[in-house]
Amino acid sequence: MSTEKQYEEMIAKIEADMSGFIAASVVDLESGMTLTAKSLRSDFDLAVASAYNSELVKQKLKIMKSLGLKTHLEDILLTLGDQIHLIKIFPGGHTFLYLAAERANTNLAIVRNSVNKNLAAVI
Amino acid sequence: MVIRIVYDGPPEAGKTTSLRALSASLARPMATPAETDGRTLYFDWVEYKGGLFEGNQILCQIVTVPGQTVLAHRRHNLLETADVVVFVSDSAPGAVPTTAAYLKTMQETLDALPGPRVGVILQANKRDRANAVDLSTLRDTAPGIAVLESVATTGQGVREAFVFAVRLALDRVRELLRDRALRLGPPDVQSSAELLAQLTRNESPEQSVVASALQEVLAEVAAKPAAPPVIATPESDAPWPPDASVPAGMIWPPIDGRIALHEASATAFTPRVLPDGDWIGEVPGWRFHSPRQASYTNAEVGRRGLVEWARLHAGGQRWLSSPRVVVLAASGEGTWRLWQIVKNEESLRDVLTRELHAGSAQDLLRRMLDAGRVLLAATDSLGFVPCRLPLRIDTIGESRGVPLYVGFLPDPFLLRPPQPFQPEQRPSLLRRELSALASTALRVFPRESFPPLQTVLRESDPPAVVGAIRDVLRDAGLSEAYDLSATEAV
Numbered sequence: 001m002s003t004e005k006q007y008e009e010m011i012a013k014i015e016a017d018m019s020g021f022i023a024a025s026v027v028d029l030e031s032g033m034t035l036t037a038k039s040l041r042s043d044f045d046l047a048v049a050s051a052y053n054s055e056l057v058k059q060k061l062k063i064m065k066s067l068g069l070k071t072h073l074e075d076i077l078l079t080l081g082d083q084i085h086l087i088k089i090f091p092g093g094h095t096f097l098y099l100a101a102e103r104a105n106t107n108l109a110i111v112r113n114s115v116n117k118n119l120a121a122v123i
Numbered sequence: 124m125v126i127r128i129v130y131d132g133p134p135e136a137g138k139t140t141s142l143r144a145l146s147a148s149l150a151r152p153m154a155t156p157a158e159t160d161g162r163t164l165y166f167d168w169v170e171y172k173g174g175l176f177e178g179n180q181i182l183c184q185i186v187t188v189p190g191q192t193v194l195a196h197r198r199h200n201l202l203e204t205a206d207v208v209v210f211v212s213d214s215a216p217g218a219v220p221t222t223a224a225y226l227k228t229m230q231e232t233l234d235a236l237p238g239p240r241v242g243v244i245l246q247a248n249k250r251d252r253a254n255a256v257d258l259s260t261l262r263d264t265a266p267g268i269a270v271l272e273s274v275a276t277t278g279q280g281v282r283e284a285f286v287f288a289v290r291l292a293l294d295r296v297r298e299l300l301r302d303r304a305l306r307l308g309p310p311d312v313q314s315s316a317e318l319l320a321q322l323t324r325n326e327s328p329e330q331s332v333v334a335s336a337l338q339e340v341l342a343e344v345a346a347k348p349a350a351p352p353v354i355a356t357p358e359s360d361a362p363w364p365p366d367a368s369v370p371a372g373m374i375w376p377p378i379d380g381r382i383a384l385h386e387a388s389a390t391a392f393t394p395r396v397l398p399d400g401d402w403i404g405e406v407p408g409w410r411f412h413s414p415r416q417a418s419y420t421n422a423e424v425g426r427r428g429l430v431e432w433a434r435l436h437a438g439g440q441r442w443l444s445s446p447r448v449v450v451l452a453a454s455g456e457g458t459w460r461l462w463q464i465v466k467n468e469e470s471l472r473d474v475l476t477r478e479l480h481a482g483s484a485q486d487l488l489r490r491m492l493d494a495g496r497v498l499l500a501a502t503d504s505l506g507f508v509p510c511r512l513p514l515r516i517d518t519i520g521e522s523r524g525v526p527l528y529v530g531f532l533p534d535p536f537l538l539r540p541p542q543p544f545q546p547e548q549r550p551s552l553l554r555r556e557l558s559a560l561a562s563t564a565l566r567v568f569p570r571e572s573f574p575p576l577q578t579v580l581r582e583s584d585p586p587a588v589v590g591a592i593r594d595v596l597r598d599a600g601l602s603e604a605y606d607l608s609a610t611e612a613v
Contacts, residue, residue, distance in 0.1 A: 004148065004282045031181065031289045032174035035282060051175040 006122045007036040010097075013121075017114040020105030022083065025050045025098050029057055035095065044100065053087055053098050061093075077108065084108060088115050091123050124179040125310045126292040127186065127204050128285070130167075131229050132211035133221045134190030137248040137275040141211055142167045142187050144278035145285055149173070154315040163189045165322060166201060168315035176293050177300075183289065184310075186318070195228075200325055202232045204312075207292035208243045209284055210265070211275070214255035217408060223264045239298035242291030244269045246284040251277075253382045253446060254466065361394045362418070364404055364411060365452030365462045373426070373451040375433035380448040387411070387448070387464050402460075410465050414534035417461035418454060425451045425459040431535035432463065439508035444468040444520060444529040461535070468529040471497060471516040475560055484568040488579045488592070491560070495553055495588030501526035502544035502552065511539040516556045553591035561595045573601055 007026040015021040015038070023039035025046045032051035039046045060073060072093065078085040082104065088097045097119065101111055130138045139155075146153040146169045154168040167187040174181040188198040202208065210229060212222040226245075233241045245265045247258060250272045262270050271287060273280030299305040312318045366388040374380045387409035394402040400415030419425035432449045446466050454460035469477070471494040479487065494516065501519050504526055505512055510533065512518065518530030533539075544552070576596070580589065 003279060005279065028174075028286045028290065031176070031286060031293055033181075033286045033289050034173060035286055047173040048180075051173060051180065055175050055178065 004036050008038070010118050010122050011036065011038050013118045014099065014114050017118065018101065018106055018110050020102035022100040022102060023049075024100070027051075027054055027096055027098055029054050029089075029094055029096060046098075049100075050098055053085075054096075057087060057089065057096060075112075079103070084111055086111050086115060088119065090119070124176050124296065125182045125184060126206040126289065126296065127184045128207050128209060128288050128292060129201055129205035130185070130187040130209045130211055131198065131202060131225070132188075132190060132246075132248075133213065133218065133225045134192075136190065136211045136213045136218070136222075137273075138187040138190065138211045139163055139167050140275040141209075141246065141248065141273065141281050141284075142169055142185060144275050144281040145169060145185065148278055148282045156315060156319045163187055164194065165189065165197060165319055166315075168318065170314075174289060176296065181289070181293075184312070184318075185285070190225075196326065197322055199232055200322055202229060203236060205233070205241050206295050207288045208233065208241060209246050209288045210243055210268070211246045211248050211273075212261060212264075214247055214249045214252050214261070216254060216256050216260075219256060219260060219264055222261070226265055226268075238304055239295050239302070242288070242295060244271060244284060244288055244291065246271050246273050246280070248273045248275050250274055250280075253379045253386070361396070362402060362413065362454035362458075362460045363452065364388065364392055364394055365450045365460075365464070373422075373429065375429060375436065375449045379446065380450070383446045383448050383466070384450060384464060387466075408467055410467060410531075411462055412465070412531040413460050413462045414537075416534055416536065419451075419459045419461075420457065422451065422459050425461055428461045428535040431538070432461065432532065435508075435510055435532055435535065435538070439510075439528070442504050442508050442526070442528055443532075444522075444527045463531055465529070465531060468520045468527065470518065470520050470529050471556075472560060474520070475516070476564060479564060479567055484572040485574050485579055487564060487568065488573070488576060491557060491564075491592055491595075492579065492581075492584050492588060494560070495557060495591060496583075496585060497521045497524070497526045498553060498556055499549060499585055499588055501528075502549055506541055506543040508541060511541050514544075514552065514556075516560055549587055550591055553588060554594050557591055557595045558598065561599055565596075565599050565601070570601060 011024045011026070014024060022041055023037070023044045023046050025037035026035040027033070027050040028035060032054035034047055034050045037046040037050065057073070057076065060076060064071075064073060073089050075089065076087040080103070082102065084101045084103050084106065086099045086101075088099070090096060097115060099111065099115060130142060132138050142153055149169070149171045151169050151171050155163065156165045156168075166189065169185040171183045171185065172180055173183070186201060188201045190198070208229065210226060212218065229243070233243070245261060245268045247261050247270050249255065251274045258270055258272070269287065271280060271284045273284060275281055296305065312321055365384065374384065387406060390406040392404045392406050392411075394404045394411065394413070396402055402413040402415075404411035417428060419428070429449055429451045436443065436447055436449060444465065448464040450462050450464065451459050452462060475487075475490045475494055498514070498516070498519060501514055505514060505528060508528065512528055512532070513530065515530070518528060520527050520529040576589070576593065
């Protein structure tokens with residue numbers, strides 16, 4: 001398991017790489033607990049968002065199992081009116097990165113590229 | 124969904140420090156109902172809402188227990204409420220027995236609880252110690268328990284251990300749900316004040332008196348002014364002992380040495396002089412030594428000695444016990460003194476005489492054979508150390524069967540070149556050293572309790588060692604107990 005410090009550094013690098021960063025956390029899938037979290041907005045409750053997103057991932061995994069899909073879940077993209085939310089599942093499937101960004105200042109390609117590039121440092 | 128995570132462990136292992144780090148990491152305040160001089164008297168408390176379980180938000184009540192033995196009843200009461208236990212242990216070698224003892228009492232408490240097993244993880248704390256024990260040692264101490272590393276003072280590893288603990292707690296909750304044993308409704312305790320009230324209510328008058336007495340003693344200790352620094356003005360003409368505040372460049376190895384010296388100088392001591400004029404000091408776990416001549420009015424000359432010793436230590440590292448520190452420290456009145464500081468390791472004499480009375484004459488013979496084998500191996504390996512070292516049962520120890528020099532190195536300005544041992548010198552060395560031991564150890568047991576030597580021999584015992592021991596036994600008047608022809612046949 002990577003350390004809180006490594007996760008913090010990864011999020012800091014992602015934030016530095018892209019524009020429109022709002023918040024990000026690394027979340028334990030099983031419990032929904034955050035292993036680290038950073039938010040630029042005080043009204044963005046990352047602990048709550050992370051916990052509910054862990055349920056989202058679990059439900060998606062259940063769906064995949066029900067469908068008998070013999071593959072793994074790589075990421076989940078959610079497009080809101082003014083935000084992009086990306087959930088990137090770490091190899092092993094026990095942990096994921098949850099990232100929120102402003103849609104007006106970034107795009108999916110930039111977000112994905114930044115996440116994939118910096119994820120390599122902690123896996 | 125409320126889960127209780129209890130941080131247990133021996134005193135001063137880092138429970139409160141862990142919770143403080145966690146409280147900072149989770150951005151939640153920590154409450155401590157009563158504390159004296161940094162020692163927890165009841166518990167520390169952090170509440171954190173986070174995560175989800177079966178669609179329900181999880182509220183974590185995170186508490187530490189007081190570690191002091193006299194507050195064991197409070198510890199016990201808190202452990203009984205745990206959904207999971209994070210056992211915080213110190214990584215110092217000397218702390219392992221205490222860790223084992225506390226783990227045992229914790230496990231006994233948990234085993235007596237009804238319902239699904241309460242999960243335990245061992246948070247191996249203080250991993251930044253220079254002499255931190257191997258994780259395998261801690262795993263052996265806590266078989267079947269997950270071990271996670273931490274440095275609570277920096278927060279490293281604390282949050283990971285916490286999240287892992289939540290997982291274990293949820294496993295238990297799931298089991299309780301499956302057994303339809305999960306209590307529904309609000310928890311008995313919803314705040315630190317309520318937990319304090321509950322603990323106080325459950326205490327007998329005698330337990331309260333003991334706890335109050337401890338509180339008073341701790342308060343008295345805390346009120347006293349801090350002890351003077353170790354290098355206070357000496358009471359006699361003894362040199363000042365070294366401490367970790369020596370300037371850079373005056374200590375070897377540079378970083379680990381300062382950390383080790385910090386640990387070694389934590390206990391104050393006044394050096395005492397030996398008949399030959401050398402200065403020594405002993406504190407728990409460490410020995411200090413400074414040769415008589417190793418005093419310098421010029422620090423630069425002293426530094427040359429430091430460099431010589433550092434080279435010697437680095438060159439012979441493989442054959443020397445560790446950790447070892449060399450330091451040039453102010454010794455008072457403008458002079459400097461070179462010290463070497465060695466972590467205590469058992470010598471062959473220590474091994475041979477350890478719990479001697481509890482063993483048998485047969486054990487003693489076996490130990491003598493093993494000691495002889497190590498001494499014999501040392502005649503080869505110590506030839507590689509770049510100076511001549513005294514080969515004695517007091518200066519040689521072993522690690523996994525390999526000989527190690529556990530004594531002090533000679534004065535850096537009086538070094539003699541290494542002198543390889545000739546095969547013909549070995550029997551006399553073995554006889555001399557084993558005789559030194561035999562003079563006392565062999566008298567521990569009655570003459571008739573010694574079994575024939577051949578009954579304790581192994582094929583791997585070198586003939587030179589067997590021969591030397593036979594001579595030693597003969598000199599001690601025990602020869603008639605042996606059938607020499609049978610010994611030689613082995």
